[in-house]
Amino acid sequence: MTLLCDALLAALDQLPAMAGTHHPWAAANADDSADNGPARRIAHLRAHAARPGLRLVLIGEAAGYQGCRISGIPFTSEALLIDGSIPGIAPCPRLSTRVKPWSEPSARVVWRTLYEQHLADSTFLWNAFPLHPHAPGVPHSNRTPTRAELSAGEGVLRALRQALPDAVLAAVGNKSSEALTRLGYAHEALRHPAYGGVPEFVAGVAQLARKLR
Template identity: 35%
Template sequence: MSLQSFIHSLQQYKGTSVFNPWRDYDKQCDIGPEAPAIRSQQLVQYLQRRLASARFLCVAEAAGYQGCRFTGIAITCERMLLNAHRQITSAMILGRNGQRTSRPDCVYMTSNPQRRSGMNEPTDTYVWGAIIDSGLVPDDIILWNIFPFHPHKESPFTNRTPAERELVQGIAYTQALLALCRPDITIAAIGRKAADTLQSHQIPCQAMRHPANGGAGLFRRQFAQWTAQQADV
């Protein structure tokens, strides 16, 4: 499978109470009908920079409304792509300026910083911060989600835990991504559900604490230990 075929396969997915960032357009939340194409192109450019050489793959559970829902890139929020983040820049992610796809006047936005600078996701900040703090070159790691789409409740600005059937559906995309990566790539799972799903499909990984809900400190330590161990191999 080529990268373009992989992106095309993502664009075909359709689920109940699931937003597909690379296929779906929400006129209440997106800047315009071009939003899915922008997100698709950003994912293509993100992966093009990394597939041939990245040594690490970090896999979380699912896309969230504050991150991948509007960027098309796992564990990455708009403020990073718009150079409005305090630590992470678009050059680290894409090598160029990214584009916003959230509507500044979206009725679901609750703060002026969201309207002015785009969406921001704390988990994305923790993970990218760990990457930089560990001294990794950003192109040396790929971020992904077991269920790469955004599962939500009634409001589009909510997240829900993916159902078991969705995790089973999602693992096929992780396997397809792995087939495009270098064969010796090392995998870490962020959160128990991601670890359990990978391991149940015979994909070896290092399990890490999810940084949310008080887990940021342990996650940072585990991430630093993991990358340091791989440097010694």
């Protein structure tokens, strides 16, 4: 699915500059290792998008500092990539200069659940607002994307839908569900696994897996 990655990158290039956000596929991080940077994050995204048979798209709210900001794939941390836990991507070296690799609790839940439901190989991960929104001057923080930021991300969601017109869309969290609703895209709504939502998220994915069988 080279078309998918190229479509997303082209749409990302159209995003306006927005204060308090970070573009993982265009900007470096202060703690990037010598082996990491925008080019490697694009390579990760390209490998994630290139797998055949993508039939489910999980759409989160926004990129996070422990996951997509460093890895280039939503709901995916440095630790998971080092472990070789991501389909289509060989185990990679350290991506950051942090003492311990970045690890995101929600990322582990998402991938563990996808594997349990035999959906890991056929699921693509994205965010309603693709960039990383953070507190002013605090890159290692997350904040809820604003309505303006979510509106800016609509063009990227359209590009995603055009590239995968037949895939089932599932929103992970209220903001992503609202974004898909504004675009008129039918979708399944899943509880976000953060803040005590793990059991509901797992149950929701299991129910979705049964519909896809």
